[in-house]
Amino acid sequence: MDCNPNDTDDKILLATITLMTKKGIKATTTRAIAVEAGVNEVTLFRHFGNKAGLMKAAVEKFSNVPSMTKAFKEKITWDLEKDLLAFCEAYHDVLTINQDVIIISFKEVDVLPELEQEIAKIPRQLKILLVEYFNAMQEKGKMISTNTEAQAMNFIWMNFGFFISRARFGDNVTELTSDEMIKNCVQLFARGLTP
Template structure:
């Protein structure tokens, strides 16, 4: 990709905005600073996004985990609960960690309440995908008769809680303790849901 590629330009501007806003807050960063950090003029930022708000809203749309997680669900499963939940859990944690600074920017800024509300729709999409997965596992005789949506919600909340526990402060877990926690949680799901 060349620097004249509009997608590359947009990504560079969004990444610069996320980095600067994570340090200084939404209000603490000017469009001029964002553009300079990305290696562009302020006019380029305005041509690409119009406003700083639209820039961060575009970043949320582009980098929120919903798109990556949806791709995971279309990529095929082993139809083995332990393997599939492990894959889903790892992808969720990796995506959340990769977008840590973006989550901090959106969660900390009162000015971004409407963008935060829009971002909150993403968990619903993931809930629907995971509910469908559990329903299919039930059809295949690989899951007990249970409320698929409730199980999907429990799995998401387990992963969300593990991520959020270290979002604002250093994680209370040792570096490899989170992986052990998630593996243990998956094992509980497997033992509790397998016929």
């Protein structure tokens, strides 16, 4: 993640991820990467063998799929609104850190199926975490009787929809900020799911 503008490898991988995200793999030429990185084209091949090696290295460098599970369970306060806010912010952070890689995984399902699997771990993990949490809250009598998996997914979908719309359409549809979105999202779920 740390990118030293004097390090050749870093310059190359940054240029690669940037162009991949913008144009897609097929439309990103090794020449264009070399120019963007301010490096000779041969250097790419000397460092990474071939184009596929380059792409792989770039994706690895710029993806960071953490295990949200452990750290989170400790922070739980059993106050629905507070906890949802924490989940929300953490999810947004992960999405933001992995923004480029997520967009690439969307564009290149056909050619990078392993990446899709890797990225799918993010919602899968969060879903498990939320369902466990919702079930516990129900037992405590702090949440209405509802389909916890469906509500967990609704939470994920809402935030993912926001993220991906923002990444593509920008503020073309609405000028709501990320903070306003999170605030209203949490309020909705808290009010909708509290007994």
